Amino acid sequence: xxxxxxxxxxxxxxxxxxxxxxxxxxxxxxxxxxxxxxxxxxxxxxxxxxxxxxxxxxxxxxxxxxxxxxxxxxxxxxxxxxxxxxxxxxxxxxxxxxxxxxxxxxxxxxxxxxxxxxxxxxxxxxxxxxxxxxxxxxxxxxxxxxxxxxxxxxxxxxxxxxxxxxxxxxxxxxxxxxxxxxxxxxxxxxxxxxxxxxxxxxxxxxxxxxxxxxxxxxxxxxxxxxxxxxxxxxxxxxxxxxxxxxxxxxxxxxxxxxxxxxxxxxxxxxxxxxxxxxxxxxxxxxxxxxxxxxxxxxxxxxxxxxxxxxxxxxxxxxxxxxxxxxxxxxxxxxxxxxxxxxxxxxxxxxxxxxxxxxxxxxxxxxxxxxxxxxxxxxxxxxxxxx
Amino acid sequence: xxxxxxxxxxxxxxxxxxxxxxxxxxxxxxxxxxxxxxxxxxxxxxxxxxxxxxxxxxxxxxxxxxxxxxxxxxxxxxxxxxxxxxxxxxxxxxxxxxxxxxxxxxxxxxxxxxxxxxxxxxxxxxxxxxxxxxxxxxxxxxxxxxxxxxxxxxxxxxxxxxxxxxxxxxxxxxxxxxxxxxxxxxxxxxxxxxxxxxxxxxxxxxxxxxxxxxxxxxxxxxxxxxxxxxxxxxxxxxxxxxxxxxxxxxxxxxxxx
Numbered sequence: 001x002x003x004x005x006x007x008x009x010x011x012x013x014x015x016x017x018x019x020x021x022x023x024x025x026x027x028x029x030x031x032x033x034x035x036x037x038x039x040x041x042x043x044x045x046x047x048x049x050x051x052x053x054x055x056x057x058x059x060x061x062x063x064x065x066x067x068x069x070x071x072x073x074x075x076x077x078x079x080x081x082x083x084x085x086x087x088x089x090x091x092x093x094x095x096x097x098x099x100x101x102x103x104x105x106x107x108x109x110x111x112x113x114x115x116x117x118x119x120x121x122x123x124x125x126x127x128x129x130x131x132x133x134x135x136x137x138x139x140x141x142x143x144x145x146x147x148x149x150x151x152x153x154x155x156x157x158x159x160x161x162x163x164x165x166x167x168x169x170x171x172x173x174x175x176x177x178x179x180x181x182x183x184x185x186x187x188x189x190x191x192x193x194x195x196x197x198x199x200x201x202x203x204x205x206x207x208x209x210x211x212x213x214x215x216x217x218x219x220x221x222x223x224x225x226x227x228x229x230x231x232x233x234x235x236x237x238x239x240x241x242x243x244x245x246x247x248x249x250x251x252x253x254x255x256x257x258x259x260x261x262x263x264x265x266x267x268x269x270x271x272x273x274x275x276x277x278x279x280x281x282x283x284x285x286x287x288x289x290x291x292x293x294x295x296x297x298x299x300x301x302x303x304x305x306x307x308x309x310x311x312x313x314x315x316x317x318x319x320x321x322x323x324x325x326x327x328x329x330x331x332x333x334x335x336x337x338x339x340x341x342x343x344x345x346x347x348x349x350x351x352x353x354x355x356x357x358x359x360x361x362x363x364x365x366x367x368x369x370x371x372x373x374x375x376x377x378x379x380x381x382x383x384x385x386x
Numbered sequence: 387x388x389x390x391x392x393x394x395x396x397x398x399x400x401x402x403x404x405x406x407x408x409x410x411x412x413x414x415x416x417x418x419x420x421x422x423x424x425x426x427x428x429x430x431x432x433x434x435x436x437x438x439x440x441x442x443x444x445x446x447x448x449x450x451x452x453x454x455x456x457x458x459x460x461x462x463x464x465x466x467x468x469x470x471x472x473x474x475x476x477x478x479x480x481x482x483x484x485x486x487x488x489x490x491x492x493x494x495x496x497x498x499x500x501x502x503x504x505x506x507x508x509x510x511x512x513x514x515x516x517x518x519x520x521x522x523x524x525x526x527x528x529x530x531x532x533x534x535x536x537x538x539x540x541x542x543x544x545x546x547x548x549x550x551x552x553x554x555x556x557x558x559x560x561x562x563x564x565x566x567x568x569x570x571x572x573x574x575x576x577x578x579x580x581x582x583x584x585x586x587x588x589x590x591x592x593x594x595x596x597x598x599x600x601x602x603x604x605x606x607x608x609x610x611x612x613x614x615x616x617x618x619x620x621x622x623x624x625x626x627x628x629x630x631x632x633x634x635x636x637x638x639x640x641x642x643x
Contacts, residue, residue: 020641028545028546028547029546030546030548076475076640079477082640083637100476103472104477106399106402108403109399116395117395117396117399120389120392120396122477122479123388123479125391
């Protein structure tokens with residue numbers, strides 16, 4: 001391996017193949033080794049099957065796929081934790097991975113001591129860690145908790161500490177596995193700002209996430225894995241679409257949420273210029289484009305649900321043609337993740353957070369100063385205020 | 387030596403867990419061999435009256451601290467990688483630091499015991515011999531030997547989970563066959579059986595370490611040349627062999643743990 005040929009931040013994966021043996025009980029014993037020589041285990045499962053990937057410095061790549069598609073294996077291979085059975089992996093520069101919250105933390109140790117330990121784990125020396133200590137602790141916003149043992153921390157606090165450390169190690173390649181999902185919005189935004197600074201300086205980010213919103217916010221390129229193979233590699237909007245198609249095919253034409261009367265072949269969310277999008281801003285125009293499959297649909301339900309699965313909107317139509325459009329002049333939803341359910345199909349989309357309101361529905365109201373009588377015209381009558 | 391700081395941090399972490407951060411914790415590990423010494427001295431020296439060795443408790447304690455360092459290091463190292471499974475599976479770092487830090491912590495206890503025992507032996511003998519200087523290379527060799535075997539058992543236990551129990555079961559008979567509470571040449575049952583004596587002396591790699599350290603510390607004498615050579619070769623073979631095996635097997639550690 002000649003890592004010297006790679007620029008820092010560059011990632012090269014060539015025909016990467018890796019299998020894992022599946023056993024119910026982990027770890028064999030010497031006794032078994034002696035007693036059942038030549039005994040056959042279940043055939044190994046290919047977690048990665050000839051995956052090739054070339055990432056240039058400054059790129060942000062999201063890896064999506066179903067459970068067991070090989071996402072985490074890819075990260076662990078890139079991080080140098082798991083070796084390949086065939087193919088080649090090369091990564092240029094310093095790799096910093098955040099694959100699990102608090103992976104390298106000693107629970108009895110204080111936040112400060114864990115910064116030292118984690119810096120050391122990533123190959124930093126005493127002086128290098130000491131030079132970063134104040135920045136890391138300030139970034140983590142943990143206040144006086146930095147001197148408390150981390151076993152007293154909440155998941156959010158662990159994330160703050162873990163990410164603060166990872167963000168200050170001068171990574172050339174930053175590998176993140178879902179971890180960002182834990183933190184609060186404000187801290188997430190701060191993390192993203194910090195990441196984009198590194199990326200502007202030529203670092204590379206590889207992010208694995210189940211949350212298309214997170215991928216779309218952070219990544220410009222998406223790799224879709226399925227069954228250990230790369231099935232898509234390209235711009236983020238097309239990639240997320242490919243991912244949703246993939247999830248759709250798994251259930252034979254859509255995630256069956258109910259046995260509705262209509263078979264919907266395809267659902268897309270488009271913006272005003274007709275581009276497919278996953279993330280919209282509150283108040284934006286939005287178009288739901290539907291193509292119906294064979295099966296003479298008589299009635300079609302369209303429903304929007306919030307993160308908890310609660311319906312926030314529903315409409316029904318009797319389709320007049322095979323292709324339909326549901327036009328929304330301005331999206332009245334506020335920041336969050338939503339599911340659009342069309343017949344028997346589900347499309348997930350996100351609405352970006354914007355200041356001005358919280359909740360689910362954007363009432364589109366404005367604040368202004370007013371004289372008392374205009375503000376409360378029925379103030380004399382009890383209960384007239386609402 | 388990019389990872390020297392990591393090693394320091396890992397040792398600190400081990401020390402913290404083992405001693406719970408207090409010197410009282412260290413005291414326990416010092417008391418333990420002393421209790422063993424008392425029990426064996428009472429049993430073999432007084433009740434059974436089986437040995438005619440001068441200052442028998444001192445004779446015992448020197449062998450005991452070597453054995454305790456060796457055996458406790460291996461037992462702790464065997465499970466060390468498993469205990470750090472989340473670390474090994476999620477972060478890339480030289481995995482040797484895990485068993486090595488366990489051995490280093492045991493070495494601290496061993497050195498504390500030596501510092502306590504050596505002045506006592508000097509005081510009892512009443513003389514200070516230059517041979518005592520040999521203790522430094524001997525301890526270095528013993529550490530290398532123990533580290534080499536610790537690397538072996540730690541990586542093997544990660545692959546085969548019965549290594550630690552087998553080791554624990556083997557250590558007890560191993561202890562009794564090691565010349566800790568006897569001298570090989572004193573054993574009456576060995577008379578006329580030269581092969582058995584040779585086996586006890588050279589078949590057990592710990593025996594030359596125990597005898598050499600005891601020659602230097604307890605007797606203030608130069609150890610047997612053959613034993614010194616054995617110690618040097620055994621420590622080099624154990625360290626290089628252990629290192630080689632660990633390097634070969636460590637790549638898959640994140641998968642098997």
